[in-house]
Amino acid sequence: MSKYRAVSHVIFDMDGILLDTEPLYTKAIQNVVGRYGKTFTWEHKSQMMGLQTAESSKFIVKALDLPITWEEYNSIILEEYKITLANPEIIPGAKRLVHHLSKHNIPISVATSSSQDSFELKSAKHKDFFKLFDHIVCGGSDPEVKQGKPAPDIFLVSASRFPDKPNPEKCLVFEDAPNGVQAAVNAGMQVVMCPDENVPSELRKNATMVVNSLDDTPVEAFGLPELIK
Structure with a gap:
């Protein structure tokens, strides 16, 4: 059986x-968090894959201790996605x-x-x-x-x-x-x-x-x- x-x-x-798209997401996120001297690692990525955008933004801001709100990060990353994820x-x-x-x-x-x-x-x-x-x-x-x-x-x-x-x-x-x-x-x-x-x-x-x-x-x-x- x-x-x-x-x-x-x-x-x-x-x-x-x-x-x-996954390598493109990694690139986009690193482009943003790199502005704050942070590194987006595979460990971070593995925990947020499959999450909706708002949830992933909340995760990134908390996990990397970014000096901005998740709403601010969300706005920035959405603009970055428009460039990185276009093709x-x-x-x-x-x-x-x-x-x-x-x-x-x-x-x-x-x-x-x-x-x-x-x-x-x-x-x-x-x-x-x-x-x-x-x-x-x-x-x-x-x-x-x-x-x-x-x-x-x-x-x-x-x-x-x-x-x-x-x-x-x-x-x-x-x-x-x-x-x-x-x-x-x-x-x-x-x-x-x-x-x-x-x-x-x-x-x-x-x-x-x-x-x-x-x-x-x-x-x-x-x-x-x-x-x-």
């Missing part, structure tokens, strides 16, 4: 899963998997902690790609997403917006961040983690499956059409 449950719908995180690339393995699922008529969605404005900025040059998804949930600005990851809200909202409203156990989530993995688990969904190489093993253990690239995922284990390489 398989340790995995068959699913009918797939939900993707965006940053670090579909778009190669991210689609991650190749994600492109193959998304096109494969779309071709086989598997319902797919995006559940990102970004706001609608941030999503528009990052996806502007990839409109055809994002048209493949049934819907996009932008947790940073969506009024139905009451709490950010690791709360389950964003994934439950995303599931509810498919026309047939699948039960959570019928949804498979793709995530890169520990906070996102926990959100999927809290939603009662299986989750495939494709983490940064710096994510330690103890922060991967809650994932249903861990892969190095999305197109390395044996999706047939979840009852989905096999991705032939």
